[in-house]
Amino acid sequence: MTEHEEQLQLWIEAYDFEALTPSQQELVLAHMTEEDYRQQRTTLLASQWLFEDEAPMLTPDPAILSSLQSRLKEKSEPAIGERLMMLFTARIPAYQAGLAVAATFLLLFWLRTPGVEYIETERIVYQPDVDTVTVVKEVLVEVPVERVRVIEKQVPAPPLQLPESTLLNNKGITPESDALLATELSRSFGNTALPLQELNQFVVGM
Amino acid sequence: MEQFQQGKHAAFEELYRRYSPRLLHFIYRMLDHREAESQDVLQDVFMMLAEQPFRFDTSRDFKPWIFTVTANACRKQFRIPQHRDSEEHLSELPLHDDKIEALLDQKAFKRVLKKELTMLKYDHRCTFILRYQERLSIREVAQIMECSEGTVKSRIHYTIKHLAKRLSAFHPTNQ
Numbered sequence: 001m002t003e004h005e006e007q008l009q010l011w012i013e014a015y016d017f018e019a020l021t022p023s024q025q026e027l028v029l030a031h032m033t034e035e036d037y038r039q040q041r042t043t044l045l046a047s048q049w050l051f052e053d054e055a056p057m058l059t060p061d062p063a064i065l066s067s068l069q070s071r072l073k074e075k076s077e078p079a080i081g082e083r084l085m086m087l088f089t090a091r092i093p094a095y096q097a098g099l100a101v102a103a104t105f106l107l108l109f110w111l112r113t114p115g116v117e118y119i120e121t122e123r124i125v126y127q128p129d130v131d132t133v134t135v136v137k138e139v140l141v142e143v144p145v146e147r148v149r150v151i152e153k154q155v156p157a158p159p160l161q162l163p164e165s166t167l168l169n170n171k172g173i174t175p176e177s178d179a180l181l182a183t184e185l186s187r188s189f190g191n192t193a194l195p196l197q198e199l200n201q202f203v204v205g206m
Numbered sequence: 207m208e209q210f211q212q213g214k215h216a217a218f219e220e221l222y223r224r225y226s227p228r229l230l231h232f233i234y235r236m237l238d239h240r241e242a243e244s245q246d247v248l249q250d251v252f253m254m255l256a257e258q259p260f261r262f263d264t265s266r267d268f269k270p271w272i273f274t275v276t277a278n279a280c281r282k283q284f285r286i287p288q289h290r291d292s293e294e295h296l297s298e299l300p301l302h303d304d305k306i307e308a309l310l311d312q313k314a315f316k317r318v319l320k321k322e323l324t325m326l327k328y329d330h331r332c333t334f335i336l337r338y339q340e341r342l343s344i345r346e347v348a349q350i351m352e353c354s355e356g357t358v359k360s361r362i363h364y365t366i367k368h369l370a371k372r373l374s375a376f377h378p379t380n381q
Contacts, residue, residue, distance in 0.1 A: 009363050039370040044338065047323075047369070050316055051235070051339035058234055058241065060226040064249045068222065072215050072256055 004031060012041045207268050211259045218259075221268075222252055228340065229276050235335050236280040238324045247279050270349040273340070277332055277350055284328050315373070322372050326365060333361040 008031060011020060017037050020028065028037055209217035226248060234244040254261075254275065262271055323331060329351065336347045337358070348355045 005363055006359055009359065009366075012366065036370070039374055040366050043319075043370040043373055044366055046315060046319060046373075047334075048338050050319055051231075051335075053316075054231075054234075058227075058230055058244075060222075060230050060248060061245045064226070064245065064252065065219070065222055067249065068252055068256055069215070069219070071253065072218060075256070076213070076215070 008032070008037075012037065012044060016041065207259070207262055208264050211262075211264070218256060221255070225269075225272055226252065229272065232273070232335060232340060233276060233280055235323070235339060236277070236332060237283055239320070243283060247276070247283060251276050251279055267346075267349075270342075270346050273336065273342070273346075273350045274352070277336075280332070281328060318373060319369070322369055326368075330361050330365045330368075333358055334365045337362055 004027065008028060011024065011028065017025065017028070017034055025034075028034075207217070207221065210221065229251065230244055230248045233247045234241060237243050237247065251272070255272075262268065323334070326334065333347055333351055336342050336350060337344070342350070344355050344358050348358045351358065
């Protein structure tokens, strides 16, 4: 279809031949006769008139809508058999199946541990709130160990230097009359660590 | 249509109320005014819509889509051999008779025009009806017919020229 034919088609749809400008009429007459133009335009208008004239004569059968409505109702309410089939054919996400398995194991675990009763009690627990981290740095220093060898040599001992001592004049058993003297004697030992009572035990025949 | 896809039946009924008269008129014209068959085709189209609402892509326009579905449904009925019986009736019309003046009334012209429309090939008839009965744009007709706009224009040009030639005996300019 050429460009001119498209243009002519638009004019045939829109304008009578008389409504065209002289230049447009010239273009039309270059491709068809005036009679052809009128013929085609009249045919087109008559067709449109025919279409519009018959339009109100026809209406959809009311039974169609009611049957469609009932079908939609059936579709939205599946039968029992279909519902059962849906249970077996329904698809669920994998995580839901995983959760179901985990829940089953937990239930079995809980059922298989009878006698264990948990009593909930309340108690106050102080938790140290430590917010300081101490880093202990240990430094290992290797220290060489010095071994000491001890050699014992026999060396002649030097002569024993005994201090000079004063011999007490042992007067032997002193009579009772001299008991006082004995007491005095015992006291005369001077600086001794022994208490007097222990010293007295050596006193005979008093 | 989106609402119907979400399960709202009221949306479907609204679609039916809006489009069924127009679609029925289109089917009726496509099926040579066989009303019972036209009602059946209309029911089939909307039944398909009810059963498979997700066949419609909501990113597209609904009107061209439903007309495409309807035109395809008509095409199936169009292939029935019985349909072409009307050709014989047309041959009985005395288009070139000397007493043609007697038929120059609107009723006769209407009758012949209807017959001539039934004689058109499927693609030409469908294109012509969508353009001048349904008043769809060239672009919409091209979408429905699944062809280029140039093809639509060409078909329209051919159809008008053909009909004018066939009806020339009636001298429609005198009416």
